Amino acid sequence: MENVQQHDKKLHDSAHAQDALGKNLLEVKDLQVSFFTPAGEVKAVGGISYNLKYGEVMGIVGESGSGKSVEAYSIIGLLQSPGKVIGGSITFEGEDVLAKSKEEMIAFRGSKVAMIFQNPMTCLNPVYTIGNQLIEALKAHDKEVSKEEAAKRAMEMLELVGINNVEKRMKQYPHELSGGMRQRVMIAMGLICHPQLLIADEPTTALDVTIQAQILELMKQIQKKTHMGIIFITHNLGVVAEICDKVSVMYAGKMVEQGPVDDIFYQPSHPYTEGLLRSMPRVDAESYERLIPIEGTPVDMLNPPEGCPFAPRCEKAMKICLQKMPPYVEVGEGHRSACWLRVQEQLNKKKEAGGHE
């Protein structure tokens, strides 16, 4: 127990704890990522911007293929050919991430930013023990640390993520653990170098609901202790409501709406967000209500439509929606939306205000 407390303190220090709260940890500006395939260029991420503060949890929601994972991979420099960042900037603690050399990137990955993936089985090496892999992760960034010290820290980390019998677990192989346990090991491995930013790419999608609840509780606890920033990628709006402070909604590589979690759920201001919320049955519904689906199919990213990508499926689409991408409109504090309807509303408001003067 004492170990765990000591460890908590270390984690606190590592994220500069309170004094850093409120400052920007990560700034992404107009990020553009394309995949150059034989069939043509796929604009997987088409100019998205956001800031993440220390201690903040941001959810990125969107359908498969909306570019949410690609966006995260480019922060941590894991984009693989034919994918390429073709524009924009990523600034982490004041440093330009895109300008880093290969070696710098290797040092940056793991120590400053860690990532946990959807399927822990494919991310853990099946032929090494859990302990071996945790120690390796630590030694990769801290060359000085002795083997005993590394093993001790690895065990502390496993305790922190709620794994019992740590000494036995250290000697076990990934296949001997259950899915939930493996995901805990992944989280422990991600946190072992005390990163300031954790990117979680659908960490609970492959898990059962009861195990998902365990992992979400764990991530909330760790987040409270460490004050690190978390980017939580998911398509489950329930999970977003549970864990996130703010939400970015992506559709076809564009960020269509962004705002505090309450605003997104109670005052959605983009038709896609509205549609998503309406199309889900609620677990606390008292009686039967027919679902209202979003008609149509997701965008073919090879031939995206002109203008707003959601326009072909949007029931409120206007002529201009099919021609030009709408600009962002501030609809509340820290809440912005890219929709021509909001632009129209704002113009009307201005007109009214002008008329009164």
Add this chain to the structure above:
Amino acid sequence: MSENKNDILVQVDHLKKYFPVKGLKGPGVQAVEDVSLFIRRGETLGLVGESGCGKTTLGRTILQLHNPTSGKIVYDGETIFEGEDPWQADGEGRMVHVKVPKPQQVNMLPYRRKMQIIFQDPSASLDPRMTVGEIIGEALDIHKLWTSKAERTERIKELLGHVGLNTEHANRYPHEFSGGQQQRVGIARALAVRPEFIVCDEPISALDVSIQSQVVNMLEDMQQEMGLTYLFIAHDLSVVRHISSRIGVMYLGTMVELAESYELNREPLHPYTKTLLSAVPVPDPEVSRSRQRIVLEGDIPSPMNPPTGCRFHTRCPYATEKCKQAVPEFKEYGPDHWAACHLLG
């Protein structure tokens, strides 16, 4: 066929399905353990539970895609399987194989026309080398449901229209479709033989959120139009509750609770149902902040070596000595509300 709407289409009594494990004595994986249920004509019975709890095995065993180990299955008044349990506990609680008479089974082919299944992963359940027209047509050929080629083509077109696809899609291959469209093909294939009963095995889990509701609505419409009866298997409780009239909750091969779907949500009786309900994330920030969550410790035990007594006792916060020893009886505690728990008295 009786006109009574409330009559029972599928009845399952004490069904067991064990998968033998090579090199291991004993019953092996006890995937379905003593499950009894009935499905009314025209209703949707939902089945929920964690992965590995046997919900898919139960669905497939009812269709006899797996050979049941023992129990009884009655479809529309006719017994299609009946067998005695070959695994009996000896004096020390070990399971031993005893000689029992050969189970009674019927030729399933005529029943295959009445009972169909929609699979979870549409891309894995459609033959990649057959066109959509061939996939749907094959079902018609097997059951000889056409008299002329023209009628066959007509029926394929009709089915494609039914599930919201174009008639020219009949000449395309599965890989040319998106996941949602592939699932529609899977549904059209199941509907081709005009079945009465369909096991929907996680039909929407592999689909995107915005497509899920389209498919759910389509399944509901078809049920209305054709008077279908569904066994709807999924792990997403909110979707199951939306589509089902009653829900069965499974844990490690056993049915722990079965009730009308909104009743189950309001008044869950079994501790496991309560946990499951509280674990489902609600897409509403205020609700999820205010509600109390019961977090279960540990993982689901192995069905190869299930706990004695109530199978949930290793993780149940209220477990008593009795729970470790005796298997709780599956009893009716309210109108149409069944549960198996010692705590309920």
